[in-house]
Amino acid sequence: MSVNIQRLKEDIDTLSTIGRTIYGLSRPAFSDEDKQASDWLIQKMKEAGLEVHVDEAGNIRGRWGGEAGKPAVATGSHIDTVNNAGHLDGALGVLAGLESIRSIREEGVELTHPVELISFSDEEGRFGSMVGSRAMAGLLTKEDVEGAVDVNGEKLTDCMAKNGFDPDGVLKAKENSKNFKAFVELHIEQGPVLEQKQIPVGVVDGITGLFKWQVTLNGQANHAGTTPMSMRRDSFQGLVKFASRIDSILKEHGKESSRTTIGSVQLYPGSPNVVPGQCVFTLEVRDTDQEVLDRLEKVYYKSLHEMAEKIGLTVSINPLSAIQATPCSPEIVQQISDIAEKQKLDYLVMPSGAAHDSQNMAKITPTSMIFVPSIGGVSHSPDEATSLQDIEKGTNLLKSVLLELAL
Ligand SMILES: [Zn+2]
Numbered sequence: 496m497s498v499n500i501q502r503l504k505e506d507i508d509t510l511s512t513i514g515r516t517i518y519g520l521s522r523p524a525f526s527d528e529d530k531q532a533s534d535w536l537i538q539k540m541k542e543a544g545l546e547v548h549v550d551e552a553g554n555i556r557g558r559w560g561g562e563a564g565k566p567a568v569a570t571g572s573h574i575d576t577v578n579n580a581g582h583l584d585g586a587l588g589v590l591a592g593l594e595s596i597r598s599i600r601e602e603g604v605e606l607t608h609p610v611e612l613i614s615f616s617d618e619e620g621r622f623g624s625m626v627g628s629r630a631m632a633g634l635l636t637k638e639d640v641e642g643a644v645d646v647n648g649e650k651l652t653d654c655m656a657k658n659g660f661d662p663d664g665v666l667k668a669k670e671n672s673k674n675f676k677a678f679v680e681l682h683i684e685q686g687p688v689l690e691q692k693q694i695p696v697g698v699v700d701g702i703t704g705l706f707k708w709q710v711t712l713n714g715q716a717n718h719a720g721t722t723p724m725s726m727r728r729d730s731f732q733g734l735v736k737f738a739s740r741i742d743s744i745l746k747e748h749g750k751e752s753s754r755t756t757i758g759s760v761q762l763y764p765g766s767p768n769v770v771p772g773q774c775v776f777t778l779e780v781r782d783t784d785q786e787v788l789d790r791l792e793k794v795y796y797k798s799l800h801e802m803a804e805k806i807g808l809t810v811s812i813n814p815l816s817a818i819q820a821t822p823c824s825p826e827i828v829q830q831i832s833d834i835a836e837k838q839k840l841d842y843l844v845m846p847s848g849a850a851h852d853s854q855n856m857a858k859i860t861p862t863s864m865i866f867v868p869s870i871g872g873v874s875h876s877p878d879e880a881t882s883l884q885d886i887e888k889g890t891n892l893l894k895s896v897l898l899e900l901a902l
Pocket of ligand 1: 573
């Protein structure tokens with residue numbers, strides 16, 4: 496039996512009216528709009544027969560069916576958004592999960608394992624990213640909670656208290672891995688690959704990790720006219736030399752899944768007639784394979800220092816952040832792939848280049864994700880879209896996977 500795509504579409508349409516502005520959707524975590532969306536979702540989950548509770552970290556959780564004491568087969572995503580967002584990032588995963596469970600229930604089958612829908616709090620990082628799933632996976636610390644502020648300086652603890660939560664209790668949301676059998680999240684791809692290859696679903700085998708550096712190259716600022724080219728210590732030329740090596744470094748030491756981005760550059764003193772004495776830039780490196788990331792970290796470090804020495808610069812590296820790469824469960828990836836084949840559904844096993852709640856759930860239970868194509872590869876924008884046919888295919892696959900795991 497197929498999922499009811501019209502019912503799912505109505506839910507998507509209704510949720511996308513909550514937090515609507517002229518620029519898109521804005522439902523930052525623990526805002527009034529987020530609360531309104533949460534209340535609506537809780538009502539929908541109850542109507543679908545789920546036993547619903549909201550945990551100490553603000554995750555909305557609802558279970559249905561299964562034998563008492565059995566670990567749950569879980570699905571879910573998030574309904575908070577970035578500012579001026581589209582209507583599918585996160586919301587589609589939650590509503591496709593809800594529709595899958597409704598549809599399973601309508602089949603009248605007896606499940607061994609309960610199925611659970613989770614809407615994680617603050618995935619988008621108003622207060623630091625993936626607060627809800629990190630709390631569930633036990634990856635959040637007291638310091639994280641107490642120190643979390645948004646860009647306007649509002650504290651997570653204050654916002655939670657305003658919404659009726661006890662900010663001292665957030666860590667109690669930590670879950671025992673014994674309570675879960677598996678977690679499968681449906682999400683829009685947020686990239687161009689599936690659409691370009693004209694494949695309706697992706698099966699995610701790993702979620703990207705990354706490290707981010709701020710690199711400072713120091714040379715000497717000097718007169719642009721009187722300093723001969725051979726006597727300069729030009730920090731920008733250092734960046735150019737380093738950046739021109741990135742492609743060959745990735746070819747030699749990276750994989751197809753490797754990414755390197757220099758997304759921000761500042762030159763000092765920043766004047767047309769002065770040789771730039773200082774260049775400050777960011778280097779962000781991603782891969783789904785932690786070994787590759789570790790290797791690239793060493794190679795980039797060495798390459799920067801070799802270049803600097805050769806042209807008389809000094810280099811200092813300030814690590815800004817690092818997230819470990821997360822492999823998905825090979826068994827769950829295989830199971831999703833097998834079911835897709837049975838449904839004669841073309842699929843692509845692929846990495847996720849974006850962060851998701853799944854990477855935290857993977858710490859406590861076998862996890863994978865199902866991607867559906869993003870039209871134009873666009874996300875975090877009101878132009879975010881996925882065809883209804885692809886949503887239907889992805890949701891039918893999700894339902895079958897949950898059902899097979901829960902039987
Ligand atoms: Zn998302």
